[in-house]
Amino acid sequence: MPSPHIFVTGLGAVTPLGFSVAGTWSALLAGRDAVGPFDLFDLGGLACNRAGQIRGYSPPPAILEAGAHDRALGFAAGACLEALGKSGMRNAECGVRSAECGTWSAECGIVTATNFGSLDRGECALVPAAGEPPSSLPPDTCRDRMAGAGADLLARALGLGGPRATVTLSCAAGAAGLALAAGILRRGRAERMLVVGYDALSRFAWSGLCALRTMARDWVRPFDRNRSGTIFSEGAAALLLETGSACRRRGAAPLAELAGWGANNNGYHMTAPAPRGAGSAQVMRQALARAGLPPEAIDHFNAHGTGTRPNDLTESQALADVFGAHAAAIPVTSVKGSLGHMLGAAGTVEAVASVLTLRDGVIPPTTHFETPDPECPVDLVANAPREVQARCVLSNSAGIGGCNAAVIFRRCDG
Amino acid sequence: MDDPVVISGIGVLSALGVGVEETAAALREGAGALAPSERGRPPEGATPLAGEVPPFRLEEFVPSPKAYLDRNSELLLAACGLALRHAGLDPAALAPERSGILVGTAWSGQDTMSAFFADYVQKGPRLVKPFLFPHAYFNTAVSLAAIEWSLRGPHQAFASGRAAAAQALIEAHDLLADGEADVLLAGGCEALGPALVRALAALGWLAPASQTAGPRVFDRRRDGLVPGEAGAVLVFERASRAQARGAPPLAVFRGGAYGAAPDVADAASAACRQALDAAGVAPSDLALVCASANGFGPLDDGEAEALRRVLGGAAVPVCAPAALCGDTQGACAALHAALSLLLRADGRVPPVPGLETPARPGPAFVTGAPAAVRPGPVLVLAADPAGSAAAFVLG
Numbered sequence: 001m002p003s004p005h006i007f008v009t010g011l012g013a014v015t016p017l018g019f020s021v022a023g024t025w026s027a028l029l030a031g032r033d034a035v036g037p038f039d040l041f042d043l044g045g046l047a048c049n050r051a052g053q054i055r056g057y058s059p060p061p062a063i064l065e066a067g068a069h070d071r072a073l074g075f076a077a078g079a080c081l082e083a084l085g086k087s088g089m090r091n092a093e094c095g096v097r098s099a100e101c102g103t104w105s106a107e108c109g110i111v112t113a114t115n116f117g118s119l120d121r122g123e124c125a126l127v128p129a130a131g132e133p134p135s136s137l138p139p140d141t142c143r144d145r146m147a148g149a150g151a152d153l154l155a156r157a158l159g160l161g162g163p164r165a166t167v168t169l170s171c172a173a174g175a176a177g178l179a180l181a182a183g184i185l186r187r188g189r190a191e192r193m194l195v196v197g198y199d200a201l202s203r204f205a206w207s208g209l210c211a212l213r214t215m216a217r218d219w220v221r222p223f224d225r226n227r228s229g230t231i232f233s234e235g236a237a238a239l240l241l242e243t244g245s246a247c248r249r250r251g252a253a254p255l256a257e258l259a260g261w262g263a264n265n266n267g268y269h270m271t272a273p274a275p276r277g278a279g280s281a282q283v284m285r286q287a288l289a290r291a292g293l294p295p296e297a298i299d300h301f302n303a304h305g306t307g308t309r310p311n312d313l314t315e316s317q318a319l320a321d322v323f324g325a326h327a328a329a330i331p332v333t334s335v336k337g338s339l340g341h342m343l344g345a346a347g348t349v350e351a352v353a354s355v356l357t358l359r360d361g362v363i364p365p366t367t368h369f370e371t372p373d374p375e376c377p378v379d380l381v382a383n384a385p386r387e388v389q390a391r392c393v394l395s396n397s398a399g400i401g402g403c404n405a406a407v408i409f410r411r412c413d414g
Numbered sequence: 415m416d417d418p419v420v421i422s423g424i425g426v427l428s429a430l431g432v433g434v435e436e437t438a439a440a441l442r443e444g445a446g447a448l449a450p451s452e453r454g455r456p457p458e459g460a461t462p463l464a465g466e467v468p469p470f471r472l473e474e475f476v477p478s479p480k481a482y483l484d485r486n487s488e489l490l491l492a493a494c495g496l497a498l499r500h501a502g503l504d505p506a507a508l509a510p511e512r513s514g515i516l517v518g519t520a521w522s523g524q525d526t527m528s529a530f531f532a533d534y535v536q537k538g539p540r541l542v543k544p545f546l547f548p549h550a551y552f553n554t555a556v557s558l559a560a561i562e563w564s565l566r567g568p569h570q571a572f573a574s575g576r577a578a579a580a581q582a583l584i585e586a587h588d589l590l591a592d593g594e595a596d597v598l599l600a601g602g603c604e605a606l607g608p609a610l611v612r613a614l615a616a617l618g619w620l621a622p623a624s625q626t627a628g629p630r631v632f633d634r635r636r637d638g639l640v641p642g643e644a645g646a647v648l649v650f651e652r653a654s655r656a657q658a659r660g661a662p663p664l665a666v667f668r669g670g671a672y673g674a675a676p677d678v679a680d681a682a683s684a685a686c687r688q689a690l691d692a693a694g695v696a697p698s699d700l701a702l703v704c705a706s707a708n709g710f711g712p713l714d715d716g717e718a719e720a721l722r723r724v725l726g727g728a729a730v731p732v733c734a735p736a737a738l739c740g741d742t743q744g745a746c747a748a749l750h751a752a753l754s755l756l757l758r759a760d761g762r763v764p765p766v767p768g769l770e771t772p773a774r775p776g777p778a779f780v781t782g783a784p785a786a787v788r789p790g791p792v793l794v795l796a797a798d799p800a801g802s803a804a805a806f807v808l809g
Binding site: 043044045046109115117119123125126127128133137138139142143145146147148149151152155156160161162163164165166167168169170176180183184186187189190203204206207208209210211212213262263264265266267268269270271278279282286399400401402403404 | 457458510511514515520521522524527528530531532534535536538539540542543544547548550551552553554556557558560561563564565566567568569570571572573574575577578581585588589592594609612613614616617618671672674675676688744798800801802
């Protein structure tokens, strides 16, 4: 049986730049900043006091009714509902439960991708007060310590009865989730998979991320010689994937094809990237091979681009090693300059941006870029959007533990 | 498939023992390995029992010294070392980019998370221990294993509740079938400690303090689970590769499937049916069914109903290892796969301890006396009370 082609048919996003794909995309193209003062909780004297914090967001009632009360799943549910809604499917097809349609759809599954899941609520149950009996711990906050519980709650809220999985490959989770879902579709285990990357900032996550000493004090400046680190953000981004036959049956107009994917490990170090980004290079080659594409077919590179020296340097080297002379012809951007680093959502929000670049023929800028770095000789789309008629985009991700993931999107007429 | 994906090595640590030989001997004895907990500090009102891995020396299985590892990572790394040894693989001879690892865990290193956050709560956010944080990720254990053995190929961390390890095994099969790797380690890990046991107690999943004999899996008197821990890793490769290096396959991975539904019985039966379809195996062909039931009523009843629907009148022995060594949560499918292969090799399966009167009629639970297991395919089911499941068939 030939392998099915896999298409993106719906996008959703809840980010500090906007609570929709349209809002986030227009803000990215305008070069607006999500990063600002961080006051979600008392920082207790931590020097890292800027973040991409989401303010004023109301979670969809469906996720509250399903029993989720953490911010992270609120973001995820919003992104999922937008992706399903924008895909043009009726409730009965996509599985969204409603007054008219209380049934579950066995045709659509879900992969959640996250670093910390619902720990923004679950952290309260990690350290009981002295003498506090377990019976006094709220059961749902204990459940919130399981990263996989989010997929169960989202499936309940949305009525998704297809394959359900959670992947937690640190900051490569979003792209790794797309890779897993693509494999599920390819093997015929489902015809539709919703993939959502999400994370919320919490006391647990923030104190740990500060302790890693990778955070900048002002802005994220990917690939800039004077970059000083990354800044973390929160939110969610979702993509609905469908096989070609599922699209044809309902006459759906795909936004792009998910042509290649891969996830691997550096096999080197928990927090330091491998020399010359060898693991990233390998996962890019894996994605190209899966897509059946030569390196020269890639027209745009949506970088992990965290703004840390180790990442930007090794990612530039990996780009050069994979693409050779063609690297100079590939426009590169990192949306983290505007959005900050959305953790488990980074891979999916960058996938959303990649798909929109194919759709709209424009690359969002890498903001706050001032000084080129001779050690990162990439063709950076700096400070202003660039029009490009790209046919194929590669989006690259990496994370703690030496994890890497890459996905390639192809224009449907490409 | 002309060149099927096979399992060529087992690394296993559970309350039943460390390594294949100890585990097989414990299974033959069939007495179970639950004892008053030393690691979990069972809360008041909860069963004092647990299935804890007996003491072991990590350095016997893991080449490089470690400054810090939590129990979850220790169990996984030890299981990897055991699996490579059991498969007769020299890690140095593996092609790093063609070798990978995929692991499932439902809770990961809860004690590291708790220790890290305790400093935040008690001392303030500036006094957390930085070295603990990278160990507090859900992918910590699997990524440490990749680093330890230079497994630079496919990598995935599943956190899908009790179905997590089953999904890791299914994905390993799929990646090998697609030619994405030469050798993959796939398995699960779950570690007992105060933080996890507190959570299980708060969720209302633990058996009560009065339960001092063991969980009553599938029984009318079922009243909760007894927690267990495990590291279980299987070595996957293509049959031709195993044959070329003279390694006898322990099993063929015939096929697997996911299931999800609001109801455990629907999710589990869908996973089992699709796994059997993918494997091309009829229920009556099965030699053994390994359930993930653990004594928690909604899970046991859902699995019993699912097996009744799927097996119909087929008289296939159904075992439930959680009654022997405790419920190992996200690791259960990998552990149960290993135990199933050992039981099949031994040709007999011990009765489910504590099972006298099934709460739900239907499947041929092994009760009273050991049952014979003939050579043939094994169905392993892992279900989660939240309504997801995964199942696979080992030929």
